[in-house]
Amino acid sequence: MKKIEQLTSIEMIEDFIKDNKLSFIYISKPDCGVCHAILPHLRHLLDKFPLIQLGQVDAYHVEEVVAKYSIFSVPSLFLFIEGKEFLREARFVHFDELEKKMEKIYKIYQQ
Numbered sequence: 001m002k003k004i005e006q007l008t009s010i011e012m013i014e015d016f017i018k019d020n021k022l023s024f025i026y027i028s029k030p031d032c033g034v035c036h037a038i039l040p041h042l043r044h045l046l047d048k049f050p051l052i053q054l055g056q057v058d059a060y061h062v063e064e065v066v067a068k069y070s071i072f073s074v075p076s077l078f079l080f081i082e083g084k085e086f087l088r089e090a091r092f093v094h095f096d097e098l099e100k101k102m103e104k105i106y107k108i109y110q111q
Contacts, residue, residue, distance in 0.1 A: 002046040007055045010064045017080045020053040022109065027057045027065060027076040034091065035075040041095055042077065048099075049106050052079070081109060 007013045007025070017023050026042060028035035039056075046054055057065050059074055069078065072090070079087035079102070086105060089098060 001040070001043040002054050004043070005053065005055045007057045008061060010062060010068060013055065013057060013062070013065060016053070016055045017083055020080075021082050022049075022052040022106075023080045024052050024054045025057060025078040025080065026054065027059050027069070027071060027074055027078075029059050029074050032074050038075050038093055042093075045095060045099055045102070049102060051106070051109075079105065081105070 004026075005016065007016055013025065017025070024042075024046060026039065028039070043054070046052055059066055059071065065071065069076070075091065075093070077087075077089040077093060077098075078085055087101060
């Protein structure tokens with residue numbers, strides 16, 4: 001399964017996005033059942049995209065992330081390409097649709 005880097009400050013999040021051309025940020029809370037259910041599926045999906053790096057943020061621990069990225073519910077999933085937000089999903093994620101979007105984006109990026 002895809003390796004996860006724990007991001008424990010807003011600075012770490014910003015550095016992660018800046019340092020990785022393709023970065024995926026997963027924002028969750030420990031008491032969120034949906035968050036726990038989605039994470040294994042997300043890791044499995046991202047295994048198909050080896051150039052994308054995965055970072056996880058606990059929204060309780062890094063409270064600033066909520067305001068900075070306008071988060072209204074968790075889990076929130078973000079794909080950044082070269083520092084720019086390219087894709088956002090929240091709460092109930094339809095993985096078939098997410099995979100199709102990711103495949104298109106990844107294919108374009110690799111050209």
